[in-house]
Amino acid sequence: MTDNTADPRLQTLFAEAQQELVDDAFTDLVMEQTGNFKHRKTAVRISQGLVLVLALALLAIPLQDAGMALTQVLLMSLIELEDGPLNQLLAPANSIGGLLSTVLLGLRLIHKRIFS
Amino acid sequence: MPPSRYSNSPEALVVGLARTGNRDAFAELVRRRQSWIRNLMLRCCGDTTLADDLAQKAFLQAWRKIAQLRQPRTFGAWLKRLAVNTWLQHLRRNDALSHTGEQDHDIRADTSGMSIDLDRALAMLPNDVRLCIVLSYHEGMTHPEIAALTRLPQGTVKSHIRRGTQRLQQLLSAYGNTPHAEERR
Numbered sequence: 001m002t003d004n005t006a007d008p009r010l011q012t013l014f015a016e017a018q019q020e021l022v023d024d025a026f027t028d029l030v031m032e033q034t035g036n037f038k039h040r041k042t043a044v045r046i047s048q049g050l051v052l053v054l055a056l057a058l059l060a061i062p063l064q065d066a067g068m069a070l071t072q073v074l075l076m077s078l079i080e081l082e083d084g085p086l087n088q089l090l091a092p093a094n095s096i097g098g099l100l101s102t103v104l105l106g107l108r109l110i111h112k113r114i115f116s
Numbered sequence: 117m118p119p120s121r122y123s124n125s126p127e128a129l130v131v132g133l134a135r136t137g138n139r140d141a142f143a144e145l146v147r148r149r150q151s152w153i154r155n156l157m158l159r160c161c162g163d164t165t166l167a168d169d170l171a172q173k174a175f176l177q178a179w180r181k182i183a184q185l186r187q188p189r190t191f192g193a194w195l196k197r198l199a200v201n202t203w204l205q206h207l208r209r210n211d212a213l214s215h216t217g218e219q220d221h222d223i224r225a226d227t228s229g230m231s232i233d234l235d236r237a238l239a240m241l242p243n244d245v246r247l248c249i250v251l252s253y254h255e256g257m258t259h260p261e262i263a264a265l266t267r268l269p270q271g272t273v274k275s276h277i278r279r280g281t282q283r284l285q286q287l288l289s290a291y292g293n294t295p296h297a298e299e300r301r
Binding site for chain 1: 139142143146147150151154155158159168171172175176179180234235252253254256277281284285288
């Protein structure tokens with residue numbers, strides 16, 4: 001200890017109070033607990049996997065329906081154009097999805113300008 | 117438990133093996149470090165049963181987190197940090213930081229009278245003062261190291277150690293076997 005408040009006599013007392021505390025029972029107990037922890041961890045992972053599989057099985061059809069509905073909404077045209085090459089060319093931009101992407105890109109640019 | 121195959125291996129190597137999940141290597145680390153951690157916990161709490169319980173928790177934390185230890189050579193300091201955090205968590209759980217350590221402490225399995233008196237005297241210090249004193253005198257840590265470990269301001273650590281030292285000197289004189297008492301004889 002380098003600090004000048006230290007009392008060397010107390011340091012000696014602390015050093016002399018040290019006991020040799022080594023026994024195999026302690027080691028065994030710790031290792032038993034580490035084993036229990038490993039089993040618990042495995043059990044938790046298996047349970048999480050089962051819950052995930054169950055949730056996917058139960059939610060597969062509703063999720064698929066929601067995904068399809070969302071795709072239809074995102075593909076909806078903002079301005080109705082007649083079928084033709086112009087419509088096909090502008091389709092990515094002329095949709096709700098295109099508008100959302102443009103807005104998000106704009107917000108990201110603004111965020112970068114302000115905070116970086 | 118039979119002698120470990122790693123009993124003669126350098127600690128950094130054993131830590132490296134324990135990081136990969138080798139239980140024999142970790143058991144060897146427990147064997148090597150248990151006396152140090154159990155003594156540290158005993159000085160902190162003054163109760164042999166609780167000290168062993170806390171030391172076990174610290175080793176269990178070490179097993180859970182050892183894969184995150186980047187440098188095997190720092191295992192000792194890392195383990196000490198885990199042990200001190202285990203003690204602080206115990207205090208928080210028992211809402212003991214707000215109280216001074218004036219409870220009756222069980223010091224039954226002790227073999228040396230000096231140790232009993234020291235632990236009794238330590239038990240009479242407030243918990244945060246006691247922790248600073250133990251880290252300073254038992255572990256030989258400097259004030260900045262203690263401040264970093266306990267997350268207390270350095271000035272607070274310094275004053276805790278000064279006050280704790282004075283109080284210990286008074287208390288141990290009262291028990292009659294401190295260096296102060298010896299000087300008077």
